Amino acid sequence: MKPLFAVMPALSFSVVIGFGASTVAMAAGVSFQENTLPSSTSLPNISPTNSALANRGAYVARTADCMACHRDDYSGGVPIETPIGNIYSTNITPSTRYGIGNYTEAYFKKALRKGRAPNHQLYPTMPYPSYHGMTDEDISALFAYFQTVAIVDKPPEKTTHLPFPLNIRSLMLAWNVINVPSTENRSGLTETQQRGEYLVNNLEHCGTCHTPRNLTQGLDKDRYLSGAPLGKWFAPNITPDNDTGIGLWSEMDIVTYLRTGTLNKRAYAGGPMAEAVAHSTRYLTDEDLIAMADYLKVVPAIKTDDYLIPVNVSRLPQPVSNSITYDLLEQKDYLAHAKTNIANSSNNSGLNSNSPKDLYLIHCASCHGVDGYAQPDARYASIVGLSSIRRVKPDALIGVIAFGAKGAFNTAPKMPGFSKDLSPRQIASITNHVRVTFGGLPSSDVSAADVTRVIKEKS
Ligand code: HEC
Ligand code: HEC
Ligand code: HEC
Structure with a gap:
């Protein structure tokens, strides 16, 4: 234990170690029919040829969201962004060479509850501080299920390489003492x-x-x-x-x-x-x-400084039309109009005096629709009234506009980031337009400096 505690200062100094389950960059998009309510029987990983225990485990795997990080086929290699660099998930199929084929149930339990793989300590990007409280029954069911998973006999395409001293996995033991388990049970619950x-x-x-x-x-x-x-x-x-x-x-x-x-x-x-x-x-x-x-509903209510401005329904736009053809034709007009406006304004002044509405029409309407209700054919997100555009802090919205978004629900092209193509002033202008027009806010005063700050912080 000595050497471990000798390096403790390094650990607490390196608050850099952020194991936050940050953005999980998934490779495969999942197509998803909005508003269909898949029932538990349609669980894709349940099979009648498997034991009842294994099928229960398949459900537990869904509730514990193993696929989000280990991929749909559990072959691993998904980068999980942390402040200290990417940590890659591993192959957890029953391959004896590259996966967890050699795990006994006892090993499996240790990996889930304590982050102990047979030969090394795992980084807490694998959420063992949460799985710590998993019941024996659920772990047994999961273990039975993982025996039925198709073997992927190859290593993940990418593996974790962190620089010294972050590569010293036993440092996690000290971290675990302070941070595992990550939650406490409440009393008085039904x-x-x-x-x-x-x-x-x-x-x-x-x-x-x-x-x-x-x-x-x-x-x-x-x-x-x-x-x-x-x-x-x-x-x-x-x-x-x-x-x-x-x-x-x-x-x-x-x-x-x-x-x-x-x-x-x-x-x-x-x-x-x-x-x-x-x-x-x-x-x-x-x-x-x-x-x-x-x-x-019964966890302690915590007030933060990020107030949500209530939806003012009377300020929200009405859908232009539910007819796809109408929307597309209408949009062509809007776009032509916006383009002419923008061309004229930059010719006249030499400065960038684009109107916020024209900027929105040119850069956003092709996916989110002229009315914000999204193109009806492409199943993009309607952005009307969303909580993410009604926050006092505009950072999340600026982040989406600056860096883009990928749809996990649809296979339509992803939202590009605009931080390269648009100036901070233009992004601020679109942000204000979106908040007021589609969020129903009485006013919005996001500045170019706000945009510059968010881009710097999140880059
Ligand atoms: C938030 C992302 C995330 C989720 C969710 C997740 N894992 Fe992991 N898991 C990881 C990462 C990252 C590693 C590799 C960590 C490392 O290299 O230290 C890992 C490693 C493992 C290992 C160790 C394998 C080895 O020997 O290298 C096992 C076993 C495992 N996960 C099982 C599971 C199971 C079962 C679930 C669902 C109950 C699950 N994981 C959910 C991210 C995740
Ligand atoms: C991998 C990270 C991640 C996990 C895990 C996660 N969330 Fe979220 N959640 C987010 C993000 C990011 C948003 C904002 C989404 C947006 O604005 O498009 C969000 C939004 C929400 C919202 C909407 C809040 C609002 O004001 O609009 C609810 C409710 C929510 N999450 C509940 C949950 C619950 C319950 C769980 C566990 C079952 C969960 N989340 C797990 C990242 C996560
Ligand atoms: C190529 C299509 C496309 C364009 C162009 C586009 N978006 Fe998006 N946008 C998307 C997709 C896809 C998502 C959904 C993300 C998801 O499903 O995970 C999205 C999500 C959003 C969201 C919701 C964020 C949240 O809370 O989850 C907002 C707000 C938004 N876009 C605003 C804009 C603005 C403003 C513009 C113009 C500067 C724009 N988008 C341009 C495709 C697009």
Whole structure:
């Protein structure tokens, strides 16, 4: 133990070690029919030829979202961005050479609960601080399931190479003492809420994204679920605070959001949340989704400084038309008009005096529609009324416009980042336009300096 504690100062100094489950860059897009409610029977990884235990494990694997990081075929190699560099997931198929084919159930349990692989300590990007509380029954079921997974007999394309001293995996032992387990159980919960707590904390590990980090990059229990930056995204406050969290959501709203990834004119699951919905929460049973919603209603409400400006429905735009042809024709006119305006304004003044609306029409309308309700044919996200554009802090929205977004729900082309093509002033101008026109805010004064700051922070 001596050498370990000798390097402790290095560890606490290197708060750089951020194991946040940051943006998971997924290779394969998952096509997803919006608003269909897949039931638990349609779980793709359940098979009648497998044992009941293994099939239960298949469901546990969904609730614990193993695929989000280890890929759909569990072959690994997915980069997980952390402040100290990318950490790559490993092959967890039953390949004896490249996967976990040699694991006994006892090893498997240690890996999940303590982050101990047979020969080394894992980085907490593998969410063992959350899985720490997984029940023996669920681990046995998972283990049975992983024996049935098709073997992928090759190493992941990429593996983790961190520089010294971050490559010393035993440093994690010291980190574990302070930060594992990452959550505490509450008292006084109903049976349903206890199930919800287990799902939220231990299986779904919602807090790895939604709870801010402490100085050593463990989860800050005092600010449980109150929102945290996440690479280029921001995972919002999901405590039941009315002004800054989801206090105004009903339990059904939470269930609908986790099942479908959208809540009409209120919220949309983009980026990392889209991954969580696409791989995991949409497959959960009604009972489990209700249990999580029920639990999220009783966690302590935490007020942050990132106020949510309530939707003013009367200010939201009406859809131009539900007819696809109409929308496309209409749009051609709008675009031609906007282009002429922009050409004229730069000819006249030499300066960039583009109108915010024209900028939106030229750069955004082709996907999100002239009215913000999205192109009806391409199934892009409607951006009308979304919580992400109604925050007092515009950072998340600026981040999306500057760096783009990839749809996990549809296979349509992804949203490009505009930080190279547009000036900070133009991005500020579009941001203000989106917040006022589609968010229903009375006003918005994002400046070029705000945009420059966000781009710098998130680059
Ligand atoms: C947030 C991302 C993430 C999720 C979710 C996740 N893992 Fe991992 N897992 C990783 C990473 C990254 C590693 C490699 C860590 C390292 O190299 O230290 C890993 C490593 C492992 C290992 C060790 C394999 C070895 O010997 O190298 C096992 C076993 C494992 N994961 C199983 C699972 C199971 C089962 C689930 C679902 C219950 C799961 N993981 C969910 C990211 C994740
Ligand atoms: C991989 C990171 C990640 C995980 C895991 C995750 N979330 Fe999220 N969540 C996000 C991000 C990022 C957003 C913002 C999405 C957007 O604005 O498009 C979000 C948004 C939400 C929202 C919408 C809040 C609002 O005000 O619009 C809810 C509710 C939510 N998450 C609940 C959950 C629950 C419950 C879990 C666990 C089952 C969970 N999340 C797991 C990253 C994550
Ligand atoms: C090529 C198509 C395309 C263009 C052009 C485009 N977007 Fe997007 N946008 C998307 C996709 C795809 C998503 C959804 C992300 C997802 O599904 O995970 C998205 C998501 C969004 C979101 C929702 C963020 C959230 O909360 O999850 C906003 C806001 C947004 N775009 C604004 C804009 C603005 C403003 C512009 C113009 C500067 C723009 N988009 C241009 C495709 C596009």
